[in-house]
Amino acid sequence: MKKARGANAARLVDALVKGVQEVKGKDIVHLDLRDVPNSVSDHFVICHGDSVTQVEAITRSVLEMAQKEAGEKPFHTEGERNGEWVLMDFFDVVVHIFHRDKRAHYALEDLWGDAARRSYENVA
DSSP states (O other), X not given: OOOOOTHHHHHHHHHXXXXXXHTTOEEEEEEEOTTSTTOSSSEEEEEEESXXXXXXXXXXXXXXXXXXXXXXXXXXXXXXXXXXXXXXXXXXXXXXXXXXHHHHHHOHHHHTTTSEEEEEOOOO
Protein backbone atom coordinates (compact mmCIF):
# COMPACT_ATOMS: atom_id res chain seq x y z
CA MET A 1 0.00 0.00 0.00
CA LYS A 2 1.36 3.40 -0.96
CA LYS A 3 1.59 6.20 1.57
CA ALA A 4 1.40 9.83 0.50
CA ARG A 5 3.92 11.78 2.52
CA GLY A 6 4.46 14.78 0.24
CA ALA A 7 7.20 16.97 1.65
CA ASN A 8 8.73 14.08 3.60
CA ALA A 9 9.03 12.01 0.41
CA ALA A 10 10.63 14.96 -1.38
CA ARG A 11 13.13 15.39 1.47
CA LEU A 12 13.90 11.67 1.37
CA VAL A 13 14.43 11.71 -2.42
CA ASP A 14 16.82 14.65 -2.03
CA ALA A 15 18.73 12.82 0.72
CA LEU A 16 18.97 9.64 -1.33
CA VAL A 17 20.26 11.52 -4.38
CA LYS A 18 22.80 13.30 -2.19
CA GLY A 19 23.93 9.92 -0.83
CA VAL A 20 24.50 8.64 -4.36
CA GLN A 21 26.36 11.80 -5.37
CA GLU A 22 28.63 11.61 -2.30
CA VAL A 23 30.32 8.51 -3.72
CA LYS A 24 30.06 9.47 -7.39
CA GLY A 25 27.20 7.17 -8.39
CA LYS A 26 26.43 7.45 -12.10
CA ASP A 27 23.38 8.51 -14.15
CA ILE A 28 21.08 9.33 -11.24
CA VAL A 29 17.41 9.40 -12.21
CA HIS A 30 14.31 10.14 -10.13
CA LEU A 31 11.06 8.71 -11.51
CA ASP A 32 7.88 10.24 -10.06
CA LEU A 33 5.36 7.40 -10.28
CA ARG A 34 2.46 9.04 -8.48
CA ASP A 35 0.48 9.54 -11.68
CA VAL A 36 1.30 6.13 -13.13
CA PRO A 37 -1.53 3.62 -12.66
CA ASN A 38 -0.69 0.46 -10.70
CA SER A 39 2.78 1.64 -9.72
CA VAL A 40 4.47 -0.18 -6.87
CA SER A 41 5.74 2.99 -5.21
CA ASP A 42 5.45 6.76 -5.50
CA HIS A 43 9.10 7.36 -6.40
CA PHE A 44 12.09 5.47 -7.78
CA VAL A 45 15.67 6.68 -7.48
CA ILE A 46 17.88 4.78 -9.92
CA CYS A 47 21.66 4.90 -10.33
CA HIS A 48 24.62 2.67 -11.02
CA GLY A 49 28.21 2.09 -10.07
CA ASP A 50 31.03 0.83 -12.24
CA SER A 51 32.13 -1.94 -9.85
CA VAL A 52 30.79 -4.11 -7.05
CA THR A 53 32.85 -2.04 -4.63
CA GLN A 54 31.22 1.18 -5.84
CA VAL A 55 27.72 -0.35 -5.62
CA GLU A 56 28.51 -1.27 -2.01
CA ALA A 57 29.79 2.25 -1.30
CA ILE A 58 26.67 3.82 -2.83
CA THR A 59 24.49 1.55 -0.70
CA ARG A 60 26.28 2.57 2.51
CA SER A 61 26.19 6.26 1.59
CA VAL A 62 22.47 6.17 0.74
CA LEU A 63 21.67 4.47 4.06
CA GLU A 64 23.73 7.01 5.98
CA MET A 65 22.27 10.03 4.17
CA ALA A 66 18.67 8.78 4.51
CA GLN A 67 19.12 8.55 8.27
CA LYS A 68 21.09 11.77 8.63
CA GLU A 69 19.11 14.06 6.31
CA ALA A 70 15.60 12.57 6.43
CA GLY A 71 15.51 10.44 9.59
CA GLU A 72 14.52 7.38 7.53
CA LYS A 73 15.60 3.74 7.42
CA PRO A 74 14.56 1.32 4.69
CA PHE A 75 11.73 -1.06 5.43
CA HIS A 76 13.46 -3.73 3.35
CA THR A 77 16.77 -4.10 1.53
CA GLU A 78 17.84 -6.87 -0.82
CA GLY A 79 20.72 -7.68 -3.15
CA GLU A 80 23.51 -6.42 -0.91
CA ARG A 81 25.44 -9.67 -1.10
CA ASN A 82 25.93 -9.83 -4.85
CA GLY A 83 26.54 -6.14 -5.57
CA GLU A 84 24.77 -6.27 -8.93
CA TRP A 85 21.38 -4.77 -8.00
CA VAL A 86 20.60 -3.44 -4.55
CA LEU A 87 16.99 -2.50 -3.85
CA MET A 88 16.15 -0.36 -0.83
CA ASP A 89 12.46 0.03 -0.02
CA PHE A 90 11.45 3.11 1.98
CA PHE A 91 7.72 2.41 1.26
CA ASP A 92 6.90 5.37 -0.97
CA VAL A 93 10.46 5.72 -2.29
CA VAL A 94 12.43 2.79 -3.69
CA VAL A 95 16.12 3.05 -4.52
CA HIS A 96 17.67 0.85 -7.21
CA ILE A 97 21.47 0.74 -7.18
CA PHE A 98 22.78 -1.23 -10.12
CA HIS A 99 26.10 -2.42 -11.43
CA ARG A 100 26.41 -0.78 -14.87
CA ASP A 101 25.79 -4.02 -16.84
CA LYS A 102 22.69 -4.98 -14.85
CA ARG A 103 21.16 -1.54 -15.22
CA ALA A 104 21.31 -1.76 -19.00
CA HIS A 105 19.87 -5.26 -18.90
CA TYR A 106 16.82 -4.45 -16.73
CA ALA A 107 16.19 -0.94 -18.16
CA LEU A 108 13.79 0.19 -15.42
CA GLU A 109 13.55 3.67 -16.89
CA ASP A 110 12.07 2.14 -20.04
CA LEU A 111 9.64 -0.07 -18.11
CA TRP A 112 8.31 2.98 -16.28
CA GLY A 113 8.62 5.29 -19.30
CA ASP A 114 5.38 7.18 -18.62
CA ALA A 115 6.64 8.44 -15.23
CA ALA A 116 7.83 12.00 -14.81
CA ARG A 117 11.63 11.86 -14.96
CA ARG A 118 14.37 14.03 -13.48
CA SER A 119 18.03 13.37 -14.18
CA TYR A 120 20.87 14.61 -12.01
CA GLU A 121 24.35 15.49 -13.15
CA ASN A 122 27.20 13.21 -12.19
CA VAL A 123 29.48 14.73 -9.57
CA ALA A 124 33.06 14.90 -10.80
